[in-house]
Amino acid sequence: MTAAVQFKGISKYFGEVRANSDISFSVAKGSIHAIVGENGAGKSTAMKILFGMYRPNSGEILIHGQSVDFASPIDAMAAKVGMVHQHFMLAEPYTALDNILLQQKGSAFALLPRKEQAQRINDIATRYGFHVDLNAKVENLSVGEQQRIEILKILSQDSDILILDEPTAVLTPQEVQDLFSNLRKLKAEGKTILIITHKLKEVMALSDAVTVFRSGRMVESKKTTDTSVEDLAALMVGRGLQIPEERLSSIDISKTLLNIENLSADLGTHKLRNINLKIHAREVVGVAGVEGNGQDVLIRCLLDSKSLNKGSLSGSIQCHGSLQAFPEDRLRFGVLPSRPVYENFLLGQEHRFTKGLFLKTRELIARTQEIMKAYDIRPHNERMAFGKLSGGNQQKLVVARALTQKPDVILAAQPTRGVDIGAIEFIHNEIRKSRDDGAGVLLISSELDELMALSDRIVVLYKGQIVAEFTRSEFNETSLGKAMGGGH
């Protein structure tokens, strides 16, 4: 039997960064195939190549045995390949039906047979269990419902091959169960499903086969029944899992650096309710939670409370000393992607490199070079556009910029998102060093491993409230996971 999808020696470079090198594997027709790997392992890049968003530098892709060369997602969709992105591509002020019809083929001036189409889409929805109110506006729907719309968009075009990028990252456990049973129905109808994830239990529960990515390479591709969670974890990381460092209690309880009391805030979609949190010197406090449970509101309260509607904000935040942050979305909030590295290093610390009216450019460049060497930010070229650095190197600079200012409080939001493994370890160690030098760290992360590796305490945010708190000796994935899903 010919495979539904076959990758043959696919390589993809972004500037000097190798996102995919020599990827080869095949996906059987009518199967659920999991793609696993750590952040930055190249999973999404490979899938974006399959969906025509990127063109590979070399190699070819076969679909049902036919070699294809997609110049854009339009070509991919014509070949019945559909993709649900991690960040949904929906027009929020419009209804679910509008969003689905937007993707339909046909002349731009043809009248939309809305009624028939609505009927047809409803039929598809019922058949596979993706129920959604087609006349509801997308902005009023939950994340789970929005995801169903994305899937319906693909199904309504009769696609055979579905790519789902981290579909469970934003879902509650119940929604995950619903999604999985629906995906099984799709499989029974002969659809082929590729699902990107880094949650290994989901892989075991759902998939027929699994391909493991590590640092841009395909390291294993086998039947799920022939493997185990431990197996996959070892393959993903490429080394035994690190045992969390034993922490001797050196927290300085007498010195509170950040004190959040009865903080409530309302940002429309996301809220915070009655948050109490203290961070002491030499302490790392982790905030766990599925994204969208109030982390963004907490960050706004800490960094930019002026921009919040006064009426919706109550409680107090006291910060004793200086605060520096690694922004949760570095490209959006942290940097000037089109500007050179040294200007990005300058951002936010202009006062340190100014004499009178003028910038001390020579000193700035020397300092940037020093930092790039110390943090091994490659290539060692301070004049390169920041956006051309790889994710790991970008984040290293953001971290360096914050930590070299010797802050008393560090807000580390998703400090290693989209960062390669080597850089993750490096960044973790830098955070530990700052902590040992007396800083207090608030670590907001969606990676349990990261939280458990760094934190002295972990609080769990769920629907804007702290629903659980664990001390280091109590850390374990199961109970943390449960609390993140709202169960206690």
Added chain:
Amino acid sequence: MKRIFGFLLGLTLALLLTLFAGENPWNVFTILVRSAFGSMYDLGLTLSYTTPLIFCGLSVAIGFHAGLFNIGAEGQMTMAVVTAAAVGVLLPDVPFPLAPVLAVLAALIAGGLWGWIAGWLRAVRGSHEVIITIMMNFIAAGLAGWFALKIIPNPDSQNPETALVSPNYMFKDYDLVARLFPDTPANASLVFAIVIAVLMWIFLWKTAWGFKLRAVGSNPEAAHRAGISEKKVQIAAMTLAGALAGFVALSEVVGSAGQYRIGFSPDYGFIGIAVALMASNNPLGIIVSAFLMGALHKGASDLDLETSTITRDFSRIIQALVILGVVAQGYWEWFKQKRRKG
């Protein structure tokens, strides 16, 4: 001058167009060149167009650096020129060295104010600066017309223009550039324009304020997180843009005409957009691109006389095609970069 290819492409296309009018493109080209640079008189006229184009190009460029599209240079310039003329007419007794300084200061304030209004509306009310500045252009034209026709009209002329400023307000005999190009409006303000362009380059790339302005233009959200107030920067950038356009009062009132004449500007403010784009908003490049656009404008003026079918309006066609060529080159670079990425 990275965009020189776009400029040449647009110029070539425009020249080829003259084939349709039955002209020889090479012939048209030589007329253009001769008319722009053929004699000291021609060169003087070209330079007299260059000066206001430098100021307007800088005005548009500083907006772009802050992430704002200033289509209002025309209106800012108009307000400044009419203000300078009004000062010169209404306060005739101010002595010489002080008088031009006073007139230009008043012009900078008027132009800056016109820009400030747009910047303030953008920053505080969220109104789009493109819409605001376009509307402000019309308001400026209306106000200036009212001044020229009703408040301080020229009693000795049927033309729609203000009265002449008192002679104390003008360089005239002190102007070495004007002596170099007799009988043309070229004047020392060209030197000022070049100095201002260099100062702006220093401001943008060598000062913390310039960096903050560019940071807001590059990524307002990141600038905000870094403690830079994007509102202040937007207001400041538009005010500076207005003041830069306002410098045209120096070349027009103090340097040459000594009055505000309705229609004195062949859309300097709008050609300034092309000037800025052609130079990728680099102040030093703007000096060159303003000179090229000035030359085109002057060059086209003789087409009327020397060809049978082409009129001076042809300069508009050349300008349009040059802008298209420059934009196409920008798009091409963007496209190449995108293709390389994926």
